Amino acid sequence: MNKKILRIKLHQNKAHYRKEETINNKMTYPLPPYSTVIGAIHAACGYEEYRPMDISIQGRYESMDQEVYQDLVFLNSIMDDRGVLVKLDSADKLNDGYKIVAKVLKSQGNSFKKKITIDISDEEELDEYIRISNLRDVFQEENALLKEEEKEIKSKIKSLKIKQKEEEKSSDIYKVLDKEIKELNDLIKSKKKELKERKDRQYTEPISLYASLNTSIKRYEVLYGVDLVIHVRSDENTIEEIMDNVLNITSIGRSEDFVDNVEAKLVEISKEDYESKFVNSPELYSAYIDYNSIEEKMIKYTSRRKSVSSIPTRGTCYYLNKDYVIEKNKRIFNKKKVVYLSGYKMKVDENIQVDDEGYIMSFL
Numbered sequence: 446m447n448k449k450i451l452r453i454k455l456h457q458n459k460a461h462y463r464k465e466e467t468i469n470n471k472m473t474y475p476l477p478p479y480s481t482v483i484g485a486i487h488a489a490c491g492y493e494e495y496r497p498m499d500i501s502i503q504g505r506y507e508s509m510d511q512e513v514y515q516d517l518v519f520l521n522s523i524m525d526d527r528g529v530l531v532k533l534d535s536a537d538k539l540n541d542g543y544k545i546v547a548k549v550l551k552s553q554g555n556s557f558k559k560k561i562t563i564d565i566s567d568e569e570e571l572d573e574y575i576r577i578s579n580l581r582d583v584f585q586e587e588n589a590l591l592k593e594e595e596k597e598i599k600s601k602i603k604s605l606k607i608k609q610k611e612e613e614k615s616s617d618i619y620k621v622l623d624k625e626i627k628e629l630n631d632l633i634k635s636k637k638k639e640l641k642e643r644k645d646r647q648y649t650e651p652i653s654l655y656a657s658l659n660t661s662i663k664r665y666e667v668l669y670g671v672d673l674v675i676h677v678r679s680d681e682n683t684i685e686e687i688m689d690n691v692l693n694i695t696s697i698g699r700s701e702d703f704v705d706n707v708e709a710k711l712v713e714i715s716k717e718d719y720e721s722k723f724v725n726s727p728e729l730y731s732a733y734i735d736y737n738s739i740e741e742k743m744i745k746y747t748s749r750r751k752s753v754s755s756i757p758t759r760g761t762c763y764y765l766n767k768d769y770v771i772e773k774n775k776r777i778f779n780k781k782k783v784v785y786l787s788g789y790k791m792k793v794d795e796n797i798q799v800d801d802e803g804y805i806m807s808f809l
Contacts, residue, residue, distance in 0.1 A: 448499075449684040450676055452800060453691060454708040457671040460506075460698045473509070473666040475785055476502050476733060477697050479809060480766035480778065482675055489693035490686050495768055498679035499808035503732035507670030513662055520657040526555045529658040532570055536653040543656070546570045574655055580648040584640070591640060595633050602629050673697070674730060676712070676806045684711070712800040731787040734807045736762065738796035739784060760784040767809060781809045 462474040462481060479500050487496065520528065531543040549555040550562045557563060558575050565571055605626050612619040677687060691709040696702045763785060766778040793799055798806045 448678050449681050450678050450712050450714070450800065450806070451684050451687055452708075452710055452712045452804065453673075453675045453677065453694075453706070455673045455675065455694070455697065456705045456707055457673070457697065457702055458669070460668050460671045460702040461665050462668075462698050470511075470664045471666065473668060474763065474765075475506070475668070475731060476504050476673070478763075478765040478767075479733075479781060480768070481697060483768065485694050485697045486677065486687055489695075490690045496679065496683050498677055498683065500767075501676035501678075501732075501806040501808050502673070503730040503805065504671060504673035505730050506668040506672075509666060509668050511664045512667045513664055516661045516663045518659045518661075520659060522657070523652075523655055524657045525557050526553065527657070527659070529660065530557050530571070530574065531656055531658050532567075532574075533654050533656055536650075543658075544570070546574060546655070577648060577651045577655075581652075584644045584648055587640060591636055594636070598629050598633055602626050605629075672730075674804055676800065676804070676808070678808055712802065712804075714806075715799045715801050715803070717799070729787075730804075731785060732805060732807065733763070733765070733783040733809075734760075734786055735796060735809055736782040736784050738807065760786040783809070 460473075460477070461471065462477045464472045464474060479502065482500055482502060483498065486492075486498070490496075523530070527549055529548045530546040532546055534542040545566045547557055547566055548564045549557075550564055555562045557571065558578055560571070605622050609619055609622040609626070612622065677684065679687075688709060688711075692706055694704060694706065697704055761784065763783050764780045765783055767781050769776040769778040771777070793805075796807070798808075800806055
């Protein structure tokens with residue numbers, strides 16, 4: 446099937462393309478990874494299954510700075526002496542919302558249960574949390590008593606089984622003893638079931654609505670004044686659908702990293718003879734270039750004053766996600782090795798191509 450090429454030009458006032466390995470201070474890639482672009486396209490078109498496509502990404506940004514944000518982390522268990530005590534709208538979905546019950550005021554020596562050095566936002570809700578929390582000790586005591594009772598019942602069952610062995614299986618006495626053993630076993634099961642159901646209803650389910658929230662100040666690296674030129678190569682039907690839905694691409698990167706759709710048009714590979722010529726994309730955009738296609742290439746770097754003589758290719762190497770498969774409920778990404786190049790001119794061949802308006806294309 447013949448593949449068409451769509452070129453999309455986008456502008457973002459600011460953007461963050463997060464590097465997965467950075468946590469406390471989130472660093473950004475200079476251009477969006479392939480998976481980020483593909484994800485934005487699929488979301489815009491409403492695709493629920495992956496549509497095969499090759500992507501070429503280039504662009505530039507005016508400046509980079511850091512923005513401060515408040516990081517929110519829900520702990521795996523409720524801490525009585527730290528963080529923020531909150532009540533969730535849903536125990537199963539943390540993103541459904543929550544309300545603050547109380548906050549600690551010091552780094553140590555606090556207690557929500559004892560109301561020591563805390564800032565209370567909802568007194569009634571805090572009292573309810575304390576009441577439910579105290580039920581934990583009540584049910585632990587009940588469970589301990591039940592274990593003692595179970596121990597006595599099992600001892601009695603053991604005695605009955607000894608007597609049972611002395612009787613013939615067909616005898617009435619054997620059958621009476623067998624019935625009594627079964628009733629004692631059923632009694633243990635019913636008592637355990639009743640305690641568990643009552644504990645779930647009165648303690649486990651209500652306490653699951655409460656959580657400890659830790660807050661901290663962290664930083665994003667943010668790019669400002671971003672211009673992107675994205676080439677998409679795919680089958681004719683997919684390209685037409687992307688064209689129809691290109692205005693639905695509202696953000697690339699974070700959801701708040703809005704885009705302005707400047708241009709979307711079909712392009713072709715330039716028919717100009719570029720053999721042995723060094724070319725650069727208009728406006729000297731930086732780009733991701735397939736590492737394997739330029740490993741042995743020579744390029745020219747340009748500065749404000751002059752062009753540097755041809756030198757072996759060099760730049761920043763990245764392993765970027767493209768598409769993925771699901772294995773054991775986990776996403777296994779197909780990573781592409783690329784080189785991020787700026788201010789360069791490159792020789793054109795079957796791997797490095799130029800569209801009919803002079804933009805370099807390195808598809809992956």
